[in-house]
Amino acid sequence: MNWTWFHKLGSPKWFYEISGRWLPWFAVAAVLLLGVGLVWGLAFAPPDYQQGNSFRIIYIHVPVAFLAQSCYVLLAVAGAIGLVWRMKLADIALQCAAPIGAWMTFVALVTGAIWGKPTWGTWWVWDARLTSMLILLFLYFGIIALGQAIANRDSAAKACAVLAIVGVVNIPIIKYSVEWWNSLHQPATFTLTEKPAMPMEMWLPMLVMVLGIYCFFAAVLLLRMRLEVLRREARSNWAKSEIKALLGAP
């Protein structure tokens, strides 16, 4: 396997150039996929035979909950890379992804509560799936707070990386919570590895929404990372000339 791309990631300038080329594609894909998925899921997918139309919340709830967990795994991977290879970009990725992950966890919790009311008759129960998702939100808050509280960038990066890696134990707990404990929460309805538990015309719009939300995440993450790279590299020559070019200065 060719690893040059990995070593190039050590260069903020290279990342800045390549991400500038990718960002528009992710943005366009996100808008198209989310647009198609929304209309498909809300208007064309058949209603659930038990839950009726309230089940349509699934098309926002599940993709967002998926992303909330993948994003945390990304933090842990970035943290490990940062600790092992001292890659500056890893800390930038970690710091920039954490707020997005926190927002996604928040939406997963809120849409879940809104879905729970007509389905279970309650907004919230302290069961394993819901509680472990709440813990995920607090883990995100912890990482964000830690990153901002420590003034020294290297120490902050190390502390956040360790917290991200330790906290990743929560991810399998979230995933298997519906199997390990009795839960009000229904088991996984969306899976790529097994035959889906829902009919094709319900499952396809979900696939589109999941792909859309990942493209959205990629676009927003690159947007945030590019700004952070520019900030941290502001003293280097390439960043200076890039800032001048963006300002339209001669």
Added chain:
Amino acid sequence: MSFSSFAEFVAMGNHGLYVWSAYGIGLAVLVINVAGPLLARRRYLREEARRLRREESK
């Protein structure tokens, strides 16, 4: 199309309030996540422009 009229689509079989508030909150958060970094970028570039002007006038 699984609805026969627009009114039925809005009503979502008496679950309209739940479905639309979930999607409303979801979309609002997506918009916040796009607008935040864009505004931060604009603010940063404006600060840099001010700093460059100060340095030039020195």
